[in-house]
Amino acid sequence: MARVTPDDVRHVAMLARIALSDHDVRQLEQELTRLLDYMDQLRRVATDGVEPTTHVLPLKNVLREDVIQPGLRSDVVATLAPHRQGAFVKVPKVLE
Amino acid sequence: MNEWLTLTAQALAEQLRRGELQPSDVLRALAARIADINPLVHAYIEADLESALTRAAVLERGPRRGKLYGVPIGVKDNICVAGRETACASRILAGFRAPYAATVIQRLEAEGAVMFGRLNMDEFAFGSSTETSAYGITKNPWDLDRIPGGSSGGSAAAVAADCAFACLGSDTGGSIRQPAALCGVVGLKPTYGRVSRYGLIAFASSLDQIGPLTKDVTDAALLLEVIAGHDPADSTSAPLEVPSYTQHLTASVEGLRIGIPQEYLGAGLDPEVKAALAAAGQQLEQLGMRCEPVTMPHTPSAIATYYLIATAEASSNLARYDGVQYGLRVTDGTGTTLRAMYEQTRAQGLGAEAKRRILLGTYALSRGYYEAYYLKALKVRTLIKQDFDRAFERYDCLLTPTSPTPAFRIGERIHDPLSMYLSDICTISANLAGVPALSLPCGLTRDGLPLGMQLLGRPFEEARLLQIAYAYEQATAWHTKHPEAVAHA
Numbered sequence: 001m002a003r004v005t006p007d008d009v010r011h012v013a014m015l016a017r018i019a020l021s022d023h024d025v026r027q028l029e030q031e032l033t034r035l036l037d038y039m040d041q042l043r044r045v046a047t048d049g050v051e052p053t054t055h056v057l058p059l060k061n062v063l064r065e066d067v068i069q070p071g072l073r074s075d076v077v078a079t080l081a082p083h084r085q086g087a088f089v090k091v092p093k094v095l096e
Numbered sequence: 097m098n099e100w101l102t103l104t105a106q107a108l109a110e111q112l113r114r115g116e117l118q119p120s121d122v123l124r125a126l127a128a129r130i131a132d133i134n135p136l137v138h139a140y141i142e143a144d145l146e147s148a149l150t151r152a153a154v155l156e157r158g159p160r161r162g163k164l165y166g167v168p169i170g171v172k173d174n175i176c177v178a179g180r181e182t183a184c185a186s187r188i189l190a191g192f193r194a195p196y197a198a199t200v201i202q203r204l205e206a207e208g209a210v211m212f213g214r215l216n217m218d219e220f221a222f223g224s225s226t227e228t229s230a231y232g233i234t235k236n237p238w239d240l241d242r243i244p245g246g247s248s249g250g251s252a253a254a255v256a257a258d259c260a261f262a263c264l265g266s267d268t269g270g271s272i273r274q275p276a277a278l279c280g281v282v283g284l285k286p287t288y289g290r291v292s293r294y295g296l297i298a299f300a301s302s303l304d305q306i307g308p309l310t311k312d313v314t315d316a317a318l319l320l321e322v323i324a325g326h327d328p329a330d331s332t333s334a335p336l337e338v339p340s341y342t343q344h345l346t347a348s349v350e351g352l353r354i355g356i357p358q359e360y361l362g363a364g365l366d367p368e369v370k371a372a373l374a375a376a377g378q379q380l381e382q383l384g385m386r387c388e389p390v391t392m393p394h395t396p397s398a399i400a401t402y403y404l405i406a407t408a409e410a411s412s413n414l415a416r417y418d419g420v421q422y423g424l425r426v427t428d429g430t431g432t433t434l435r436a437m438y439e440q441t442r443a444q445g446l447g448a449e450a451k452r453r454i455l456l457g458t459y460a461l462s463r464g465y466y467e468a469y470y471l472k473a474l475k476v477r478t479l480i481k482q483d484f485d486r487a488f489e490r491y492d493c494l495l496t497p498t499s500p501t502p503a504f505r506i507g508e509r510i511h512d513p514l515s516m517y518l519s520d521i522c523t524i525s526a527n528l529a530g531v532p533a534l535s536l537p538c539g540l541t542r543d544g545l546p547l548g549m550q551l552l553g554r555p556f557e558e559a560r561l562l563q564i565a566y567a568y569e570q571a572t573a574w575h576t577k578h579p580e581a582v583a584h585a
Contacts, residue, residue, distance in 0.1 A: 012462060015458050015462060016415075016442070016455060017415075017418065017439050018439060018442045018446070018454065018455070019442070019443035024451075028452065032455065034514060035456060035513065035514060036456075036459070036469075038514055039473075041396075041397065042404075042469075042472050042473060047475035047476060050475040052471060053478040053481055054302060054474060055332075057334060059331070059334070062332075064328065072196060076195055080195065080422040082422075082423070082425035089421060091420055091434055092427060092434050093433065093434070
């Protein structure tokens with residue numbers, strides 16, 4: 001039986017960088033508990049000696065020649081940013 | 097309604113190539129149809145006629161060639177079309193204009209297609225009903241009080257309502273097939289790696305595939321053969337030749353062995369869906385195939401497995417929406433720190449279901465829970481894939497319902513996330529195993545709602561699925577039915 005506490009919700013919200021109201025926390029506590037209760041059925045599946053599958057295709061380390069390829073221009077990409085200065089993205093101060 | 101609007105993409109392309117119609121005339125007629133119907137169905141977020149006409153004018157000055165010469169194609173709002181807004185139906189990406197075109201778009205345009213319209217979807221493809229879109233709900237053309245399915249609900253509804261000749265969707269857990277079934281059109285999720293994901297805004301990178309939603313099986317074959325194939329820009333695209341799916345549609349299906357997984361027929365299956373599937377099995381037998389029951393014992397674990405893996409991958413993929421590089425940025429005046437900007441931007445830019453999935457995925461990946469949830473799910477994924485490997489040793493194809501029920505009512509499940517997740521029971525295993533799967537119409541309920549059957553095949557055997565589906569379609573008339581609710585708007 002999964003038990004998600006309000007502190008658990010605040011912790012994952014901090015990790016995911018999402019601000020939550022107290023109301024959000026209470027609601028997500030209930031929703032995540034119910035969902036994880038359902039997920040807990042997997043505990044009953046025997047997986048000893050079973051390898052995990054992260055990916056279904058037998059492709060590993062796809063390489064190409066080390067030659068410069070055309071890419072998106074940084075000045076064009078910077079125009080997508082909500083705040084910018086020239087070809088740079090502007091953000092609030094990082095250090096206090 | 098203009099008579100050409102009911103044509104398939106292939107039939108339209110033939111008329112356009114012969115010069116009997118002009119691409120710009122088709123676009124104007126389609127735009128008029130959308131203007132009539134979209135206020136009822138809301139399949140399109142936007143349909144910019146001017147940019148499409150500019151493209152049509154270029155085509156009209158050149159030679160009339162290409163498999164999709166002059167054919168308008170609708171695009172789900174998570175596939176990048178250069179210079180066009182692409183927002184995944186989310187506030188957090190509002191205003192984002194894609195600086196490049198997805199590989200599938202480049203390939204369609206190289207065959208003469210005209211991209212026309214942004215199709216509505218669940219926000220970031222998180223949903224099975226198109227109710228989580230930040231741009232409003234799409235309605236099912238067969239019953240405007242019901243959902244069209246999701247997440248490619250706009251694409252499916254547009255094709256069903258003759259507001260599009262064909263559309264692209266994306267399928268992470270059934271997002272092409274389930275809306276195709278609920279709207280009475282054909283939807284194909286290719287094998288993982290068959291179609292490049294370059295320019296598809298990522299939800300769950302080990303599960304996502306782009307595919308077509310079309311009026312018939314021939315169009316699904318046509319669009320797949322145009323968009324499929326290796327792409328150096330997507331390292332997970334398979335370096336394999338692409339067969340000519342349209343040329344092999346009529347291959348014999350006699351003697352093929354069809355497995356019917358019994359786990360898909362259990363509790364929760366609507367009786368009318370069950371009856372339609374039994375009739376579909378009989379039809380395949382009349383066409384010379386042999387249907388037998390098969391067991392796939394790990395099927396009941398698929399939803400829990402899927403929602404752990406998909407949300408874990410989504411929590412990582414959506415970390416990039418932080419107000420820095422594109423889309424929405426929320427700051428509360430001066431003195432805001434970078435951290436506060438991230439948290440406020442995501443709090444205000446993401447909808448409730450997106451937050452729920454990001455937090456569930458973050459939880460499953462976090463210290464102390466990684467092994468119990470995420471790693472466990474990856475191991476069960478192996479067992480689910482092995483079920484398919486074993487079934488395909490004996491059977492050429494598997495037959496299941498696409499959805500356990502016909503379209504449900506708007507609002508019926510949106511406040512109960514688990515009940516919404518459970519509606520994906522028939523479609524998610526194909527994504528976990530990476531196998532191709534196709535949904536096609538196989539009946540109508542007493543209330544006149546469409547039902548779909550799903551064919552699942554061995555990896556990279558889309559050609560066989562299409563052959564079986566084509567044979568079934570030739571023998572039945574379900575694909576010719578049209579929704580009355582939007583017939584004469």
